[in-house]
Amino acid sequence: MALLGMRGLSVFISDVRNCQNKEQERLRIDKELGNIRTRFKNEKGLTPNEKKKYVWKMLYIYMLGYDVDFGHMEALSLISAPKYPEKQVGYIVTSCLLNESHEFLRMVINTVRNDIIGRNETFQCLALTMVGNIGGKEFAESLAPDVQRLLISSSCRPLVRKKAALCLLRLYRKNPDVVNIDGWSDRMSQLLDERDLGVLTSVMSLFVALVSNNNEAYWNCLPKCAKILERLARNQDIPQEYTYYGIPSPWLQVKTMKALQYFPTVEDPNTRRALFEVLQRILMGTDVVKNVNKNNASHAVLFEALALVMHLDAEKEMMSQCVALLGKFIAVREPNIRYLGLENMTRMLLITDVQDLIKRHQAQIVTSLKDPDISIRRRALDLLYGMCDVTNAKDIVEELLQYLSTADFVMREELALKAAILAEKFAPDLSWYVDVILQLIDKAGDFVSDDIWYRVVQFVTNNEDLQPYAAAKAREYLDKPALHETMVKVSAYILGEYSHLLARRPGCNPKEIFTIINEKLPTVSKPTVAILLSTYAKILMHTEPSDPELQEQIWAIFRKYESYIDVEIQQRAVEYFVLSRKGAALADVLAEMPKFPERQSALLKKAEDAEVDTAEQSAIKLRSQQQTSNALVVTDQQPVNGPLPINQLGLVRIPSQKMEASSHNQGLTKENGAVSKVDPEPAPSADFLGDLLGPLAIEGPPAATVSAEQNMISGLEATPNAADALALATVGDQSNSVQPIVNIAERFHALCLKDSGVLYEDPYMQIGIKSEWRAHHGHLVLFLGNKNTSPLLSVRAVILPPTHLKVELSLVPETIPPRAQVQCPLEVVNLRASRDIAVLDFSYKFGTTVVSVKLRLPAVLNKFLQPKSVSAEEFFPQWKSLSGPPLKLQEVVRVVKPMSLPEMTNLFTSLHLGVIPGLDTNSNNLVSCTGFYSESTRAMLCLIRVETDPSDRTQLRITIASGDPTLTFELKEFIKEHLINIPTPTPAPAPSPALAAAALQPQSPITRAGYTDPGVMLAGLL
């Protein structure tokens, strides 16, 4: 049946299949192509059937990978044939052979249009399919109105309309102007009422594309999507043929949830509630089954539901549930699920604050780094990279280093880059950072980009404490028999600058250093030779008293390279040789490199750019772009004293700068060794060129030449000046502009529910907190992290405790060294129940900028609670014995944020109010029991009952009983604060420190009287 009348095609195919080798196949194909060519030449003799046959043969040959550069016209001409069989072949072969930019396509636009507007439905289908698959801009302009008409026509059958929807989607992608937004949002809304699920599937794809470009215009469609999802998820009225392995069209469910992710929020409480119920069902109701296809389909829906929850669950109530689910997935046998579990964890990190939950799975994630499947290993690497912070950086980076030696070649570069970035971002101390980078170069030198070693040089130069350590390490590596060239570069550079700091150690006198470096000279490439020459010059300069033998050796090398073919090396050799005979001038010229200006790391910048790139099209990730990155941010401004013309600084000085920079330096123009012109104000750039040029401008003090030279001579002394100059520049640029880069209120609320995380962060520093609670004692540790390569000064932290807490803060050091993190333990004792909040008054100086903030400490009432599980026999007698106020208080609470019972259970659990299921016979009620600890009450049992109204989730009645009237009252108010619907704080601009401080003052107990009214309380909280 299939090849009716086309025996020739079958014969040809089996001929090709019977060819013994590629050569024979080629011959057979060439013969056939020749045959087709001649047949096409005298087209008149061809019957339609023959033409069809040859066109199919062409497609077959094309598919095998041979060039078919003729016959396109014949395929196209079949489109205008009057009969279906020819037309069909014409349309299909054309859409396979040509792509949208092929000029021939223009010729058939008219024919195609006639088929679309004609009455023949099968022709319409063929035309819509081809335009949908390869239609370009011109098709969009001339056909869009006709296609739209078909889509909304009531007389067209579903088979045409679903094709019209996807065809329109293609045209819209090619030219978004073809869909006029004004009219379309209503049309779309009607289209989403479609009963035919085939049409609805296509319409939903179109809708996803429209809404991804402009969600505001399609706001009216949101409830429709929620309805569709509900209908599918509850399997209401879904025809049998639209269920797939028992699941109501998983594809449509996925698409609908995709569409919903393009709306920033779901405001209408009813829609929201319905949606969350559906999502909850999907999350909880998806089980692993034996049938692969059913499993895949149900998990496709589940993962999309997870994505939607991540997007919509601003209150983060279902988050822990999601993480738990993903934690389960990453350990299952099924590789697809493992892969997706890791992938979704990484996505989750981007949008919500679940780092701590995810960290619990770190061991499993590290195991996945050794998975047999590279796809999974890649995901694991990405996730480890995303979840890394100061607390686990050491572990993770060490895992990555270990993995580096066995990793696939295709992954090594990425791995090396990621390890380097993490080491830089989260280094607990700088010597560790140096260790990591050197190990990295040692283990995977080929995969370590130049940026990585430039950065380590930059750090060492800017931190005097680090220099002896780095030099000693570099010296150690030189003893290794086989050394990667990058290691030679970095060691030579560091030893050239700082080996004199090691002079007293064994094996480290100038001569020994020179000898061991010089061993590498014969085997290295030109750029490295240039660096080595500079190192020799520096060694020579540092040799005090001078060692004639060493001098002679080095001079010999300089002389040898004086006539070297590479002009850069030749020039260095000539200059160094001459300079080194000038005696004292050598010391001036070759003084230690000045500090680099603070700037964002090229590596981090690269990483951030990459993140933004991949985030671009993703709906979920849209939000992550609004979140400020916690990457190292340092000042990157134009130097104030930049415009000083450098050539004033004298001829001798410049080459010294150039020597270090010249291998990468295009900015310096040289004429016979004398520098004539330098761009005085290098644009701040993230590359090394900028890094090296920076000092030129910044270091040049606005004084006369003489003082500049003095500055250079005193090497070490000069650097603090440089730092000052930099700091001044900072003030000029951004006085009063130190803004927190996290939402402080949000952080505080998050930390009320969990025990560790970031409390505060601005461009210079980060305050993290980690806490442990035992009975009425709390042990907190504040992590004060300096994000810069300059110290933070005048650090001051004072706790303003409310009367019910005894707080002791250990000594806070006055200075936080560069890129260091200081831990300050804090002891808290709870005296009695109160909702007042302790405040951390914190200030520090960066340069001359004084930053002062007041932060609420998350030492709140629920931290002193411990959930208790009691049986009915224990509960009811207690409940009865505590009767009536003031020990038992009851209140109807309104304006509650609508949540389902499981959501409320989650909330209660995170507040340490243990929920006891099944105790209350009414399933709409929730009973919970917890112990409260304070010095005055010791352990005190609290019983709580919440009665909800399923028809109105915005109100509930709460009853609380305990043996202490103050506790009962405070606990009731505390729970209310968490139940009442507080508009989520706008994540946009964070309040200025002054404002924040005002808002963060502890609430005075006097206002408490007014708290019974939720409205007043709300105002108080805000």
Next chain:
Amino acid sequence: MIHFVILLSRQGKVRLTKWYSPYSQKERTKVIRELSGLILTRGPKLCNFVEWKGYKVVYRRYASLYFCMCIDADDNELEILEIIHHFVEILDRYFGSVCELDLIFNFHKAYYILDEILIAGEFQEPSKKTVARLIAAQDSLVETAQEQASSISNMIGQATK
């Protein structure tokens, strides 16, 4: 969206290609070469996804044939995996327990069927029954036309005898 669909045999022979994003002929050849290197070498019991140039390729092996679809990084992988299976089930129903040979000798049929499942790189029809019905209708249209043609040529043949 799905950027392209490729059917590869275990030996790397192409059995069907369909491109929904514009690729030149050169790029098409290159893509196929790269992907066959990437996919055909993967062992069993690994996941069905391969990351490739910022895209993902979802693939599934049926006997000697690999069905591959390339999607964006944030598309739902499992959904695509089941589109592949849906396609295979329809082929299976149409050919009656489909094998590689069916797809070789009737490659044009595979194209017809694919066009009923995907357009513009998006999923068109979740009902196997509907697709089967539409394909059957097309076949009968072709057959009727063929019969008419042969009866006409017979008549002409008779008349000109």
